[in-house]
Every structure is written in structure tokens, then in C-alpha cells.
Amino acid sequence: MKIAIVTNHKDSFPFVDELCRELYALGYEVEILDMINMYTVHIPSGSKTEHTRLKFLKKIFAVPKVGTLLRVFFYRYYLSGIKVRYGHIGIHYALSYYNFFLEDFRRLARGLSVVIWGSDFYRADNGVRERLRPLFDEVDAIAITNPQMITHFNEYYGSYANKILLVGFGIKKLDTLKEMKARLTADNAKVALGMPPDRIVITCGYNAREEQQHLYIIKNLEKLPASIKGRIFLAFPFGYGGSAEYKASIEQALNAGTIGFKIFDYFLTDEEVCYIRIASDVVINAQKTDALSASLQEHIFCGSILFAGSWLPYDTFLNIGAKFWYFDEDKLAQLLTDCFENYETFKSSAAANAEKIYNLSSWGIRHSQWLNLYKEK
Numbered sequence: 001m002k003i004a005i006v007t008n009h010k011d012s013f014p015f016v017d018e019l020c021r022e023l024y025a026l027g028y029e030v031e032i033l034d035m036i037n038m039y040t041v042h043i044p045s046g047s048k049t050e051h052t053r054l055k056f057l058k059k060i061f062a063v064p065k066v067g068t069l070l071r072v073f074f075y076r077y078y079l080s081g082i083k084v085r086y087g088h089i090g091i092h093y094a095l096s097y098y099n100f101f102l103e104d105f106r107r108l109a110r111g112l113s114v115v116i117w118g119s120d121f122y123r124a125d126n127g128v129r130e131r132l133r134p135l136f137d138e139v140d141a142i143a144i145t146n147p148q149m150i151t152h153f154n155e156y157y158g159s160y161a162n163k164i165l166l167v168g169f170g171i172k173k174l175d176t177l178k179e180m181k182a183r184l185t186a187d188n189a190k191v192a193l194g195m196p197p198d199r200i201v202i203t204c205g206y207n208a209r210e211e212q213q214h215l216y217i218i219k220n221l222e223k224l225p226a227s228i229k230g231r232i233f234l235a236f237p238f239g240y241g242g243s244a245e246y247k248a249s250i251e252q253a254l255n256a257g258t259i260g261f262k263i264f265d266y267f268l269t270d271e272e273v274c275y276i277r278i279a280s281d282v283v284i285n286a287q288k289t290d291a292l293s294a295s296l297q298e299h300i301f302c303g304s305i306l307f308a309g310s311w312l313p314y315d316t317f318l319n320i321g322a323k324f325w326y327f328d329e330d331k332l333a334q335l336l337t338d339c340f341e342n343y344e345t346f347k348s349s350a351a352a353n354a355e356k357i358y359n360l361s362s363w364g365i366r367h368s369q370w371l372n373l374y375k376e377k
Contacts, residue, residue: 001087002029003374004109008036009093009117015294016092017041018172022363023370035075051078072100079104087111088374091139094120096131102138113141113373115167118291121153129156136160143167143373146292148313167373170363171294173274174301178358180274181302189279193272195262199233200343203280203304205287206295208242208265213286214250216332222257223333228340234261237276239268277302281347282339285309286332292316294361300324301357305350307335322356323349 003023005016020030020043032041038058039048057074061067079101088111091098098105098114105112114135121129136142142163144150154161187197195201202221205212214236221234234254238247247265254261268276283299285308290296292314300306300317306324308314317324325346327335339346359365 001374002031002084004031004033004086004089005092006033006035006089006098006105007092008095008097009120010036012092012117015169017043019169019370022170022172022367023374026367026371028374035071068097072097075101076104079108082108085109088113090115090143090374091135093117094132094135096128096135099131099134102135106138111141111374112139113143114139115143115145116149116153117145118149119289121149122289122291133157136163139163141165141373145169146313146316147319148315149291152313165369165373167369168292168361168366169294170366171297171361172363173270173277173294173298174358174362176270177274177277177298177301181278184275184278186279186281189275193235193262193264193275193279195233195235195279196260199260200231200281200340201233201235201279202282202284203235203237203276203299204284206237206283206285206293207240208236208238208247208250210242210246211288213288215253217284217286218250218253218257220332220336221259224336224340226258228337229259231340232259234259235276235280236261236263237268237273238263238265239273273298277304280304282307284332285312287312297357297361300350300353303347303351303354305339305346307332307339316360320356320360322353322360324353 005020007016016032020032023030024043030043032043034041038051040051041048052074061071061074086109089105089109091112091114094114094116124132136157140163142160143165144153145168147166150164150166153164190197190201204214204217221229221232236250247263251263264276277298280299280302281304283296283304283306285293285296285306287309290312296306300322307327308324310326310328314324325335
């Protein structure tokens, strides 16, 4: 069976690549149609076929509104020339942009699905959501990665329940982390990253976007007693996302405070990401919306104490018995104080999460969900 993964969302990488390689390992022919960078990636070689050699078109397509319209015309022309038939086309990240290509997708494939990632639903206003209805009407299946999001999706739309499947991404790094944890201590990881091994490392968010609410986190950390602030060290993974102005405001706030910190303001290698997961004693997620972040699951797998905003849909963690702590918007400082006054109790509870997360999100567990989604129609 030949599967095409279609995406127009820059944050779908590297998750889409990982999914494709897993499908290939299971015997499927897979390729990625990247409608942002205008090339097709052929798995497993990773070779790229450009959709056009006219480089100036990419600059024109980047122009707001006009570029989008021109891109639609280009891809209607491009898709009309494709002769390959697919068993399935899977769209990743729901955008009304795809409404223009539904006729082409249906002609090219026996099965058609869309995967909702989280922000394409949670951060969409009602106008955007309504423009997605033609897409949801046409596809054979709507894949949603979080059980709570399925509930919220049905509460809004109400008419697609028979199309919805729970399909989550596996996390390849869990296997890497499992191997690394056997030979690397948290203290060793801290030293390797240039952080003090005798401090409790608190990782604040997992990218540099403003939605992570770093300033809110810093404000609450600065409310802690001096005796606690002297025991902790802050890590800010800013490898992707965020404007230069926003990053500068974070650094300014940190410099004005009294807690040691390090900002990782460069693209982190997979090994460095794993080191941060292992080095982190605590992770705070105050992001405004989130589906079920792979980054946080990697932290929990490594034994990090997770504090998450009570507005985030993490009942999946509760349902598998994973221990983490919700906080209300005005209660983060108090929860942090409780943690550091009873640190060993919190740490012991978090240490029991590894097997539960592995059984939730390893690719060995997730394969069957994707195979069910991509079965031939």
C-alpha cells in the first residue's frame, strides 16, 4: 500500500518524518508532500524532489494572502499532473486551505484522512472552525491525538463522531532515553549541559513561543523564599519558535531576578534534547493550549516532576496512573513551595511514571492505531 502524507504546517516536522519511517518499517510505501517547502520527500532515503525549479516562486508564495492564492493555483496545477494512485492520503494539521484540493486528493487516493494536532482546533476561533467543515465532510476519518480533545471536538461539531479515531504519535526518543538513562545520571547530564549538578533544575516550557507564558513562570518562581531560590536553577529550551523581542524580554526578566538560569537559544541536537530531559528535576508547563506534548512525555518518562496548568487536557496521564500536579493560575508559587519543602516525596512519586508513559506512547503501542487509520477503504 502506498501512503502520501500531506502537510502545510512547519511544526509537523520531525514528527511526520518519524511516522513515515515507522510505516515504511511495517512494509508501506510512504512519501511526504511538503506544501510549505514545495518538495516531496521519499522515505526511507530522504531524497527530495522539488515541485518546481523556479526559485522565485517560493518568495512570491511567502507573501501573505496573495502568495496563498498563487500557491493554491500552483498546487491545483501540480496535483492535476500526478499519475500515481495512493491507497491513502493523510493530511496533517487541519487547515481550510486543503478545501481547494479535496477533489484532487479524492481522485488520487482510495482513502482520505485528516489528523488534528491540537492548536488547529484549540487556537481556532469559530470562524476558522466553520471553514473546516468541508474538509471534515469529505474525509473518511478524523484522527485526534487526545481523548479529551475528542470530547471537546464533539461538543463543538457534534456531527462527525462516526469518523473520529483516537490516533497518537509514538515517541521514538523514549527508546533512546531508555538506553541513555541506563548509563547517564542526572548530575552527569547537568554538567554536560553547563548547569550546576548540586541544584534542582527546573525546565520552563519546551520552546520559545510566547504561548508558553515564560514571564508568568518567572514571576511565580521569584515569589519563592530565598532559601528555595538558592537551591534551584532554571533551564529555558529556546531551540525553536519565538521572536527576538520576546526572547530578549525573557532574558531581561531573568537578569533582574535572583535565580540562576541558562537559555539554550540554539537548535538542539537529539542528544542534547535527551540530556535536557534527563537533567531536569522539574518541568513547568503553563502553555495556553496543548494536546499531549511529546516533550512533556519525555520529561515524565525521565522522572521529571511535572507541574501543568489546570486548563490543559492531560486526563490521559491521570487515566494511566501517571503522577503529575495541576496548578490553578494563581497557585503556582504555592505548589512550588510545597514541592521544595517535600521534595523527596514529590520526586519519588514522579519516578514511578516511566513504565506508564512507555506503555502509552512507544511506537510499539501506537502502530496499531495508525494501521487502523490507514487501512484500505
